[in-house]
Amino acid sequence: MSEHTRSRPAGEGSLSATAEASASGPNFSRRTFLKSVGVAPVVAAAIAPDTADAQTAAVIGPDAAPLTLTINGQKRTVTVEPRTTLLDAMRQQLDLTGAKRVCDRGSCGACTVILDKRTAYACSVLAVDAEGADIRTIEGLTQGTVLHPVQQAIFEKDGTMCGFCTPGFVMSTVALLEETPNPTPAQARKALDGNICRCGTYVRLLEAALAVKGGTRG
Structure with a gap:
């Protein structure tokens, strides 16, 4: 060598x-x-x-601290601990109760919101992580007394029974139609498979999703 x-x-x-x-x-x-x-x-x-x-980087907590969230196009201020979920912040401090607490573990979809054009379970998102994002809830869909086309379609197809799951289905359907204005049945089923309806109105909710064309924002 x-x-x-x-x-x-x-x-x-x-x-x-x-x-x-x-x-x-x-x-x-x-x-x-x-x-x-x-x-x-x-x-x-x-x-x-x-x-x-x-x-020296900014640290939030352990005590509650002010936080600004952009919800339905408006700046809203909440005072939350780092562990506070987006669902708790909206329901307890902002009186936005459309997103429902059902499972509280990210499995049923009743608390679904649209976060930067993508659906998210509000019970599984920390409020501090949602700062700076564009958050949309079911409260932001109506125009006065005029329902969003998805809400109107669910009403016409009789897709509501107890109603606890309905807001989540509405938000998932809105997100689907804004991305895919004319979805196939398979695409609609895939978009809604993260939402659970204990009353079993899946067929009518799917029919409502397919009945809306264009996916325009309300």
Whole structure:
């Protein structure tokens, strides 16, 4: 094996190996030892500014703090703890009770809202994580006393029984139609499969979704 291709022994060139070599050499002194280990403070000093920046970053909590949410095109201020969900903030502080608390674990879809054009379970989103996002709830769909086309279609197809799941189905359907104005039955079923109706009105809710054309925002 040539000199240029010789593999380096394990540990050679490391900080510990350098210190050991200095200690065993004939010219070892306290000065040379300090030189060999002096790189550690330099590395620490280089990292320190980033650490300081991280420590001075804005921190919310553990106590409640003010937060501004954009809901249905309006800036709304709430005072919440970091653990507060978007659902709790809306229902308890803003009186936006359209999104329902049913399972409270992100499995039934009754609390569905539209978050930056995508559906989301409000019970599974922290309010602090929703700051800066465009949040839309069922309260923002009507124009005065005029129902949104999706709401009107569900009414006409008799898709409501107890009504607890209805807001979630409405929001999921609105999101579907805004992305896909003329969905196929398969696309509609896929868009609604995150919503559960214990009363079993799936067929009529699906018919309502397919009856609305164009998906225009109300």
